[in-house]
Amino acid sequence: MAFVNENYLKLAAGYLFPEIERRVSSYASAHPDRAPRIIRCGIGDVTEPLPSAAITAMHRAVDELAKRETFKGYGPGTGYEFVRKAIADSEFRERGIAIDDEEIFLSDGSKGDCGSILEILAFGADAGNRIAITDPVYPVYVDSNVMFGNTGAPRGDGSYDGLVYLPCTPENGFVAEVPSQPVDLIYLCFPNNPTGAMIDRARLNAWVEYALKHRAIILYDCAYDAYIRDPSLPRSIYEIEGAKECAIEFHSFSKSGGFTGVRCGFTVLPKALNAYTRAGTKVSLHGLWSRRWNTRSNGVSYPIQVAAAALHNADGKAQIRQLVDFYMGNAAILRQGCRNVGLRVWGGEHAPYVWVATPERMKSWDLFDLMLTEANVVITPGAGFGRCGEGFFRISAFNSRPNVEEVVRRIGQLSFATAGAAGA
Ligand code: PLP
Numbered sequence: 001m002a003f004v005n006e007n008y009l010k011l012a013a014g015y016l017f018p019e020i021e022r023r024v025s026s027y028a029s030a031h032p033d034r035a036p037r038i039i040r041c042g043i044g045d046v047t048e049p050l051p052s053a054a055i056t057a058m059h060r061a062v063d064e065l066a067k068r069e070t071f072k073g074y075g076p077g078t079g080y081e082f083v084r085k086a087i088a089d090s091e092f093r094e095r096g097i098a099i100d101d102e103e104i105f106l107s108d109g110s111k112g113d114c115g116s117i118l119e120i121l122a123f124g125a126d127a128g129n130r131i132a133i134t135d136p137v138y139p140v141y142v143d144s145n146v147m148f149g150n151t152g153a154p155r156g157d158g159s160y161d162g163l164v165y166l167p168c169t170p171e172n173g174f175v176a177e178v179p180s181q182p183v184d185l186i187y188l189c190f191p192n193n194p195t196g197a198m199i200d201r202a203r204l205n206a207w208v209e210y211a212l213k214h215r216a217i218i219l220y221d222c223a224y225d226a227y228i229r230d231p232s233l234p235r236s237i238y239e240i241e242g243a244k245e246c247a248i249e250f251h252s253f254s255k256s257g258g259f260t261g262v263r264c265g266f267t268v269l270p271k272a273l274n275a276y277t278r279a280g281t282k283v284s285l286h287g288l289w290s291r292r293w294n295t296r297s298n299g300v301s302y303p304i305q306v307a308a309a310a311l312h313n314a315d316g317k318a319q320i321r322q323l324v325d326f327y328m329g330n331a332a333i334l335r336q337g338c339r340n341v342g343l344r345v346w347g348g349e350h351a352p353y354v355w356v357a358t359p360e361r362m363k364s365w366d367l368f369d370l371m372l373t374e375a376n377v378v379i380t381p382g383a384g385f386g387r388c389g390e391g392f393f394r395i396s397a398f399n400s401r402p403n404v405e406e407v408v409r410r411i412g413q414l415s416f417a418t419a420g421a422a423g424a
Helices: 006-010 016-030 052-065 081-095 110-120 139-147 201-214 285-296 302-310 314-340 364-375 401-413 415-423
Strands: 104-107 131-135 163-167 185-189 217-221 247-252 265-268 274-276 282-284 345-347 353-357 392-396
Touching: 006 139, 016 364, 052 302, 052 314, 081 104, 081 265, 081 302, 104 110, 104 285, 110 139, 110 217, 110 247, 110 265, 110 285, 131 139, 185 201, 201 217, 282 285, 314 345, 314 353, 314 401, 364 392, 364 401, 401 415
Parallel strands: 131 163, 131 185, 185 217, 217 247
Antiparallel strands: 104 265, 247 265, 274 282, 345 353, 353 392
């Protein structure tokens, strides 16, 4: 008899986006005449084509594979030296942060890494790691911990026993405070998905101090760092002194280089970072993560690695800036459009997400249904990101400009909007 990983049976009914898809498909099949009008501002997927620097590089790499003299088979499991160096130079060393090439681990995107990092940390509900999760949160952190058995039973509201939830609210600017109790692993994400919030240096410093004091590890998700507009804000946790001893950083090229379909990202695991055995012996995690990669993967495909390196040359960087500027232009239009109808708005200044309070304390799934059926616009209900997301919704700025302008026009025609605008 084969036994199943019963942790999977604890997962809440559905990952947020399948549930959104189910409601959208059911509306579209009941109203085929309205289906073509539907505009999706829900899932955070990019809409614009790849930067030409990446395209040219991919073509060149494919041509290399076509010739015996330049053909490539298996490469290093954690990425070719040329791409690790390009990343370490351009994302860190050129900004004064000392990261070695060997501290960069290339992957097929950061979604997987945010979960698989748990393979080298003690897991199972009895293993002892107390795990802190911000609320609302990118659901992948929670679900990965459920799969690894790091939580207890699900509660009725989508949360799990055994996790420490850190509320993010308008009062704290959607930036979690350091907890009063000790925790061992902390997931932080800035710029934040879903709230679009950004942390400043002083508050990030408080987190690093906390982690060093408690010998905890911060799992720092930087998927949207390219969207930070204010140079005084930290683009990497390693800008904070001491972070190399307490933080692992996850990066993605999905939202910077438009690689959601190409699939590439990287994790920074500094050599100075340690965790402990139950007997109290210090173990360097860098060696374990290398071991894990070389056992469990043969790495990212060669043409994609060449394209990822090209994102870091002068053309690639300029094209990323253009792409990001375009999406941030969308975010500004969405922010203003929501404000114009009297809605309270956060985010969208250093992130491609605009976070909006529902009108008159409406439940966020009710607002989702209203936007879908009355405006034919798909947003993401805040409750899908956690208990503290109730009463909010997220609009993604990843869309064409005409679609964004149309979304704002339709929001302006909703009944709450006309009432809100009159009262604002
Ligand atoms: N982290 C956050 C916060 C995200 O929002 C996303 C994607 O939406 C990812 C990670 C995953 O990125 P990737 O496409 O590199 O797997």
